[in-house]
Amino acid sequence: MTKIVGKEQFSELVTLLEIDAPRIARQRKPGHFVIVKIGREGERIPLTISMADPEKGTISLVIQKVGVTSHKVTALNPGDELTDVVGPLGHATHIEKLGTILCAGGGVGIAPMLPIVQAMKEAGNRVISVLAARTKDLIILEEQVRAHSDEVIIMTDDGSYGQKGLVTQGMEEVIKREPVNQAITIGPAIMMKYAAALTKKYNLPTVASLNTIMVDGTGMCGACRVSVGGKTKFVCVDGPEFDAHEVDFDELLMRLGAYQDEERADYERYLKTIQ
Amino acid sequence: MTDFATYLKEERDQEWREELRKQIKNKERTSFERVKMPEQKPDIRNRNNLEVNQGLTEEQAVKEAQRCIDCPNPTCITGCPVNINIPKFVKKIEGGDFLGAAKVLKETNGLPAVCGRVCPQEVQCESQCFYTQKLKKPAVAIGNLERFAADYERNSGSISIPETDKPNGIKVAVIGSGPGGLAAAGDLAKYGYDVTVFEALHEIGGVLKYGIPEFRLPNEIVDVEIEILRKMGVKFIKNFVVGKTASLEDLKDEGFQAFFVASGAGLPRFMNIPGENYVGIFSSNEYLTRMNLMGAAKEEYDTPVLKGRNVAVIGGGNTAMDSVRTAKRLGADRAMIIYRRSLQEMPARVEEIHHAQEEGIEFLNLTNPLEYFADNKGRVNRMRVQKMELGEPDSSGRRRPVPLEGSEYDIDVDLVVVSVGVSPNPLIPEAVKGLDVTKWGTINVDPESMMSNIPGLFAGGDIVRGGATVILAMGDGRKAAAGMHKYIKHSIQKN
Numbered sequence: 001m002t003k004i005v006g007k008e009q010f011s012e013l014v015t016l017l018e019i020d021a022p023r024i025a026r027q028r029k030p031g032h033f034v035i036v037k038i039g040r041e042g043e044r045i046p047l048t049i050s051m052a053d054p055e056k057g058t059i060s061l062v063i064q065k066v067g068v069t070s071h072k073v074t075a076l077n078p079g080d081e082l083t084d085v086v087g088p089l090g091h092a093t094h095i096e097k098l099g100t101i102l103c104a105g106g107g108v109g110i111a112p113m114l115p116i117v118q119a120m121k122e123a124g125n126r127v128i129s130v131l132a133a134r135t136k137d138l139i140i141l142e143e144q145v146r147a148h149s150d151e152v153i154i155m156t157d158d159g160s161y162g163q164k165g166l167v168t169q170g171m172e173e174v175i176k177r178e179p180v181n182q183a184i185t186i187g188p189a190i191m192m193k194y195a196a197a198l199t200k201k202y203n204l205p206t207v208a209s210l211n212t213i214m215v216d217g218t219g220m221c222g223a224c225r226v227s228v229g230g231k232t233k234f235v236c237v238d239g240p241e242f243d244a245h246e247v248d249f250d251e252l253l254m255r256l257g258a259y260q261d262e263e264r265a266d267y268e269r270y271l272k273t274i275q
Numbered sequence: 276m277t278d279f280a281t282y283l284k285e286e287r288d289q290e291w292r293e294e295l296r297k298q299i300k301n302k303e304r305t306s307f308e309r310v311k312m313p314e315q316k317p318d319i320r321n322r323n324n325l326e327v328n329q330g331l332t333e334e335q336a337v338k339e340a341q342r343c344i345d346c347p348n349p350t351c352i353t354g355c356p357v358n359i360n361i362p363k364f365v366k367k368i369e370g371g372d373f374l375g376a377a378k379v380l381k382e383t384n385g386l387p388a389v390c391g392r393v394c395p396q397e398v399q400c401e402s403q404c405f406y407t408q409k410l411k412k413p414a415v416a417i418g419n420l421e422r423f424a425a426d427y428e429r430n431s432g433s434i435s436i437p438e439t440d441k442p443n444g445i446k447v448a449v450i451g452s453g454p455g456g457l458a459a460a461g462d463l464a465k466y467g468y469d470v471t472v473f474e475a476l477h478e479i480g481g482v483l484k485y486g487i488p489e490f491r492l493p494n495e496i497v498d499v500e501i502e503i504l505r506k507m508g509v510k511f512i513k514n515f516v517v518g519k520t521a522s523l524e525d526l527k528d529e530g531f532q533a534f535f536v537a538s539g540a541g542l543p544r545f546m547n548i549p550g551e552n553y554v555g556i557f558s559s560n561e562y563l564t565r566m567n568l569m570g571a572a573k574e575e576y577d578t579p580v581l582k583g584r585n586v587a588v589i590g591g592g593n594t595a596m597d598s599v600r601t602a603k604r605l606g607a608d609r610a611m612i613i614y615r616r617s618l619q620e621m622p623a624r625v626e627e628i629h630h631a632q633e634e635g636i637e638f639l640n641l642t643n644p645l646e647y648f649a650d651n652k653g654r655v656n657r658m659r660v661q662k663m664e665l666g667e668p669d670s671s672g673r674r675r676p677v678p679l680e681g682s683e684y685d686i687d688v689d690l691v692v693v694s695v696g697v698s699p700n701p702l703i704p705e706a707v708k709g710l711d712v713t714k715w716g717t718i719n720v721d722p723e724s725m726m727s728n729i730p731g732l733f734a735g736g737d738i739v740r741g742g743a744t745v746i747l748a749m750g751d752g753r754k755a756a757a758g759m760h761k762y763i764k765h766s767i768q769k770n
Contacts, residue, residue, distance in 0.1 A: 023515075023520050023521055024520065027519065027520060027521065027522075037477055039577075041570060041573075041575050041576040041577055042576075042577050042578075043569065043576075043577040043578040043579075044477075044569070044578075068577055069577055083477070084477040084513070084514050085514060086475065086476075086477070086514035086515070086516060086520070087516070087519065087520065088519055088520070089516065089519060215561060215564050215565065215569065215578075216475070216476060216485075216564065218475050218516060218541060218700065218702060219541045219542050219700055219701060219702065220485075220539075220541045220542070220543070220560050220564070220700070221543065221558060221560045221561035221564050222542075222543045222545070222557075222558040222560065222561055223557075223561050225545075225552055226552075227552060232545060232547065232551070232552065234542070237542075237701055237702070251552055251653075254553075254554060254652070254653035255552065255554060255653070257554070257652070257653070258554040258555075258581070259579045259581070262579045262581075263579065266577070266579070
């Protein structure tokens with residue numbers, strides 16, 4: 001059992017949970033994820049770690065309410081417990097002084113982007129962050145990202161905050177303006193697909209952090225497999241970060257939709273039971 | 276004479292054994308037919324998840340035990356990876372001392388109820404039985420009797436807890452709670468160590484829980500065996516990936532003096548043919564984990580699983596049989612095994628193949644997948660296969676399957692389970708600097724002590740063997756426990 005010690009509601013759909021996990025807090029590095037399960041009958045879902053406080057022994061996770069499990073998790077409050085938390089899993093982000101780094105985070109992807117922004121800045125890079133979301137409410141952790149970035153560009157689909165437009169517009173503005181050495185993108189698969197297509201056009205090396213369906217998260221099941229450079233890779237043990245230009249995003253999107261119908265039906269049923 | 280042979284002889288010379296031998300003449304014993312294991316009817320069981328084998332009754336068990344002639348030289352034991360004193364436990368059953376029989380089993384085997392169900396006895400103890408070797412008759416049903424004794428004890432409410440030496444306060448770690456880890460933990464506890472088992476998943480039991488289905492090995496049985504280890508003082512920590520949650524160095528700093536790595540064969544293999552990543556194509560690990568560990572078929576569980584009307588399972592091992600029989604139980608109209616060699620070469624246990632056939636599983640042997648096709652949502656809907664024929668024997672000694680040109684045809688499928696083997700889990704080899712691993716990623720160990728090139732780090736089971744059986748992993752666990760005991764005693768003496 002893992003206790004929840006803090007909670008912050010970013011918007012109706014997006015919640016930050018701070019959980020008591022001293023070992024994970026000590027071991028985790030930017031890029032790592034955990035697998036979380038709630039209740040005996042719960043499913044195992046991967047969540048990328050946002051920040052950690054090794055002294056306090058806590059990590060923070062940012063979750064968007066999209067289905068049964070994320071609904072249950074975001075409904076928890078300080079003092080409540082998560083049944084199972086395991087990690088940190090996956091390979092950490094490769095942090096190196098490269099020059100200028102363009103960090104593009106979309107929606108809840110901004111949360112795991114934050115520690116990468118921080119680490120890249122600490123490594124001596126110039127860091128430009130592009131934060132994108134559908135609407136103002138879904139832009140999260142802006143202040144924290146700003147604290148570790150040389151510049152922050154905000155993009156919203158509806159223009160309710162920052163500039164109106166997609167993440168790629170914000171990225172292109174930077175790429176056209178100044179030399180960039182590497183791009184990193186975390187967010188919805190569809191966003192990363194277009195971000196990767198854009199940077200490929202400019203031959204800008206780009207890393208994408210993938211979040212797929214997983215069961216065990218330790219290489220055992222292969223639910224998370226994805227084609228990278230024509231070869232099948234497991235996101236849990238080979239990733240979660242890959243060369244974005246080599247990732248088959250169409251396949252990734254297809255596999256992410258594997259349970260769409262079941263999940264939607266389950267969620268509707270669940271929402272009725274809790275009313 | 277070796278110590279073990281002397282021990283066996285002394286046991287055999289005991290009065291009660293001699294008495295029993297006198298009661299029935301060998302000629303009469305060998306005239307008894309092997310008792311058939313009661314089973315659920317095929318057309319009933321292929322729609323439920325209850326155990327197929329129902330277990331012998333007391334009368335049946337005694338009857339079967341009477342067949343054993345208590346050989347002076349019990350060759351059956353040579354076929355057992357954990358050296359169970361087979362004639363002794365069988366004779367205990369014959370004499371009606373069922374609890375005594377269970378105690379004999381537990382002298383060398385911490386998981387008799389598991390082994391009695393899933394061990395391939397037909398190629399181990401039973402293949403070395405006097406009946407098989409000399410009489411050319413069906414062997415004494417050692418496995419069924421083992422299961423009987425273990426079940427009898429469990430249901431009796433008076434399970435014996437193996438005696439343990441006085442606690443020595445020395446901390447040792449077991450990494451992985453599958454059969455290898457559990458066997459090692461039991462023996463280490465007996466030696467008096469302070470044993471902690473680290474498990475990556477949220478349940479203890481490893482492949483016994485996530486892999487083997489309820490209809491072959493109910494989880495409840497595994498839990499009872501784990502509870503016994505707890506009572507022997509073994510501690511279990513779930514949700515802990517050694518090498519990730521803490522490094523080996525961290526654990527050394529926390530006082531652990533030796534480690535046994537039994538992390539299993541983690542990585543499922545695929546065939547790398549076109550379309551293999553379409554939706555509805557699973558590894559057998561994923562399919563079985565969803566069903567067995569995550570309860571995906573049960574209404575109250577959140578984990579989903581796709582159901583199929585036409586299910587193809589690729590491969591011919593026990594895991595393939597488990598997968599295809601699971602698919603049938605979930606309501607598949609067609610549940611097919613697609614295997615590139617013939618029935619004769621199939622690695623699955625004869626009993627499992629036979630059960631599968633009875634349950635209406637189709638066997639498309641000498642058939643190999645070439646490519647998968649999908650609908651516009653990416654869900655697999657068809658596969659292309661090719662007929663094969665057997666050529667010259669390959670390095671495994673089995674005849675090599677050779678494609679028959681022009682024999683390709685398509686099969687409608689909406690669910691495919693790929694069960695063509697596993698590779699060793701990379702987590703530990705990646706996490707331990709300088710660890711000597713083979714080119715396949717398995718850990719190299721000394722075959723006697725099971726120690727790797729890193730002092731104090733032992734390994735066994737699939738992470739060493741690359742994909743074997745429950746009982747071989749358990750044998751490794753026992754050997755490693757002995758090796759660790761020796762290593763620790765030696766290093767204490769030195770200091």
